[in-house]
Amino acid sequence: xxxxxxxxxxxxxxxxxxxxxxxxxxxxxxxxxxxxxxxxxxxxxxxxxxxxxxxxxxxxxxxxxxxxxxxxxxxxxxxxxxxxxxxxxxxxxxxxxxxxxxxxxxxxxxxxxxxxxxxxxxxx
Amino acid sequence: xxxxxxxxxxxxxxxxxxxxxxxxxxxxxxxxxxxxxxxxxxxxxxxxxxxxxxxxxxxxxxxxxxxxxxxxxxxxxxxxxxxxxxxxxxxxxxxxxxxxxxxxxxxxxxxxxxxxxxxxxxxxxxxxxxxxxxxxxxxxxxxxxxxxx
Numbered sequence: 001x002x003x004x005x006x007x008x009x010x011x012x013x014x015x016x017x018x019x020x021x022x023x024x025x026x027x028x029x030x031x032x033x034x035x036x037x038x039x040x041x042x043x044x045x046x047x048x049x050x051x052x053x054x055x056x057x058x059x060x061x062x063x064x065x066x067x068x069x070x071x072x073x074x075x076x077x078x079x080x081x082x083x084x085x086x087x088x089x090x091x092x093x094x095x096x097x098x099x100x101x102x103x104x105x106x107x108x109x110x111x112x113x114x115x116x117x118x119x120x121x122x123x124x
Numbered sequence: 125x126x127x128x129x130x131x132x133x134x135x136x137x138x139x140x141x142x143x144x145x146x147x148x149x150x151x152x153x154x155x156x157x158x159x160x161x162x163x164x165x166x167x168x169x170x171x172x173x174x175x176x177x178x179x180x181x182x183x184x185x186x187x188x189x190x191x192x193x194x195x196x197x198x199x200x201x202x203x204x205x206x207x208x209x210x211x212x213x214x215x216x217x218x219x220x221x222x223x224x225x226x227x228x229x230x231x232x233x234x235x236x237x238x239x240x241x242x243x244x245x246x247x248x249x250x251x252x253x254x255x256x257x258x259x260x261x262x263x264x265x266x267x268x269x270x271x272x273x
Contacts, residue, residue, distance in 0.1 A: 020141075021138045021141055022140070023137055052141075052145070052148065052162075052165060053144060053162060053165050053166040053169050054166075055169040055170050055173070056170060056227040056228055056231060057169075057173055082162075083159070084159040084161075084162040084163075085162055087159050087163070088163050088166045088235060091234055092227070092231040092232075092234060093230075093231060093234065094227065094231070
């Protein structure tokens with residue numbers, strides 16, 4: 001089942017509903033890259049609360065999504081990393097410096113609003 | 125490993141999700157914490173993907189180990205793929221041949237208590253890894269022969 005992607009104003013919100021198989025992760029990447037262009041989105045929020053694990057493949061895929069989005073002019077924020085998943089990611093020593101995170105959707109939206117305002121101000 | 129053993133054949137990416145789900149479920153039945161169950165599931169996910177990427181197919185078996193008092197989970201991942209040329213290097217950070225970042229094996233080893241690789245070029249690879257239940261891990265250390273005096 002593809003991950004549903006909602007358009008909310010200038011942002012896209014991808015809500016992962018369950019554990020994903022690898023091909024679904026790659027599908028999500030392609031769907032997001034496509035929609036950023038179509039909707040001229042400024043930001044992407046990916047809700048990973050339903051992911052059972054974030055292993056190196058998923059982490060790498062999320063990073064690729066963030067990099068692709070960046071090239072398309074959008075910022076990516078990951079929300080909902082569960083406490084046990086966070087422990088595993090740290091113990092695994094995944095490289096997480098690239099990662100922009102927020103605890104929940106509300107905080108992520110506020111971050112994107114701030115980011116967009118700053119960019120508009122600097123650009124204008 | 126006995127009654128509680130579960131074997132999952134790995135042939136597609138969906139099988140990886142099944143295998144780590146079985147590991148998590150067994151961890152839950154054996155009284156592992158949610159966090160430890162996630163560590164185990166993550167290690168299974170990595171090793172399962174290694175099978176898929178490097179060997180194309182194989183199997184992951186999860187089971188109980190230990191004795192009446194102390195409980196561990198053992199994961200045995202087996203394939204008949206090309207084998208690993210240099211195990212020592214494969215366990216170092218940043219060494220990758222499957223298009224990854226070379227984190228899989230060393231990362232998985234850090235998630236588990238024990239980790240062993242048997243490999244033979246042209247014949248395949250078996251990764252055996254285990255993790256003690258948190259309260260039993262301390263009992264194991266306490267009962268270690270060098271502490272008995």
